[in-house]
Amino acid sequence: MDEQIGALQQQLAALNTELKEGAVFQSLGPRLGQLMDGIHRRRRTPVTLPDDQDGIIPLLTRLRGELDRNQPLELPLRDLDLLVHHLASPDPQIRYNGVNFTIYDALQQSALGVNDLVTLVNFLSRDESLFSHILEPTNAAVFGRASSASMLAVALHFVAENEAQGMLDYQHLVNQVATYICLETDTRGFVNQQGWAHAYAAIIDLLTVLSETDSLPRADKLFLLLTLVERLKRLTTPLIYGENDRMATYFVALTNRHALYETALLNALKQWRQAVARRRRPDNLAGWNQFFNRKRLADALRLRKDASPQIKKYLNSTIDFLG
Numbered sequence: 001m002d003e004q005i006g007a008l009q010q011q012l013a014a015l016n017t018e019l020k021e022g023a024v025f026q027s028l029g030p031r032l033g034q035l036m037d038g039i040h041r042r043r044r045t046p047v048t049l050p051d052d053q054d055g056i057i058p059l060l061t062r063l064r065g066e067l068d069r070n071q072p073l074e075l076p077l078r079d080l081d082l083l084v085h086h087l088a089s090p091d092p093q094i095r096y097n098g099v100n101f102t103i104y105d106a107l108q109q110s111a112l113g114v115n116d117l118v119t120l121v122n123f124l125s126r127d128e129s130l131f132s133h134i135l136e137p138t139n140a141a142v143f144g145r146a147s148s149a150s151m152l153a154v155a156l157h158f159v160a161e162n163e164a165q166g167m168l169d170y171q172h173l174v175n176q177v178a179t180y181i182c183l184e185t186d187t188r189g190f191v192n193q194q195g196w197a198h199a200y201a202a203i204i205d206l207l208t209v210l211s212e213t214d215s216l217p218r219a220d221k222l223f224l225l226l227t228l229v230e231r232l233k234r235l236t237t238p239l240i241y242g243e244n245d246r247m248a249t250y251f252v253a254l255t256n257r258h259a260l261y262e263t264a265l266l267n268a269l270k271q272w273r274q275a276v277a278r279r280r281r282p283d284n285l286a287g288w289n290q291f292f293n294r295k296r297l298a299d300a301l302r303l304r305k306d307a308s309p310q311i312k313k314y315l316n317s318t319i320d321f322l323g
Helices: 003-020 028-037 056-068 077-088 092-108 114-124 142-159 163-167 170-183 199-211 218-234 243-255 259-279 285-302 309-317
Strands: none
Touching: 003 028, 003 170, 003 218, 028 170, 028 218, 028 259, 056 077, 056 092, 077 092, 077 114, 077 142, 092 142, 114 142, 114 163, 142 170, 142 199, 170 199, 170 218, 199 218, 199 243, 218 243, 218 259, 218 285, 243 259, 243 285, 259 285, 259 309, 285 309
């Protein structure tokens, strides 16, 4: 894995520790932003995609038969690894209709044992699942990254319902998710012939599940909240496939849970608005995409009737003249 990613993981872990020790709060967002601004992108390199003739189709057929008969699944590590590996398949029939639904149905039917569930979470959250070719221009590896993040959210939802929760390293998970958010810049939604990428929808699903995890401290949830906001500020391509509605739901649910999150989000939104005002009218595509990404999110938040009075008051007091 790229040394730069390893360094970022260490920096994020150290910053999160500072937050938990009370050494940082007001400056958390700007410091997260500095880490993102320091990321150096790489040149494009060839993406090695899964070989869909390597036995995945017979495996899916066997597992589907067992699930149809409501049988517990026999999943050696090799088979579980093969399933996760093919979440990166460019063929949506394999990636989505095949692997995604097979794992989901197995979880829904409680067909996976506790150890298999923990192993699944560990496989989905490893570096090669979440960070493959992530520093390069848009490429086909996004399907594997986004599918792993999306399935990780599903797996963590089911983990919360059994004893597997106590077997997970949540600090490692939080750091992996924060690293992924810092690095992911592919905002594509549906891609012709290849199906859904939708990385930011997967990110919101992950953050929503983690925000509802009672065993996770408030500091971790705050850390992930501000990591997302700082990344959103810096995206130079549009989020237009329903991500803003999902984000609004996540923001409102979290800020309604405790005043700490409300204060942090309000401060972040104000800083974002000030940065937009300082730049004045954009003169390039990236600038306009940043402007409208923020505007679409603000509009989605305004439509939330369950947003807190303070957030409603702030949003209704701001007007964007640039569009």
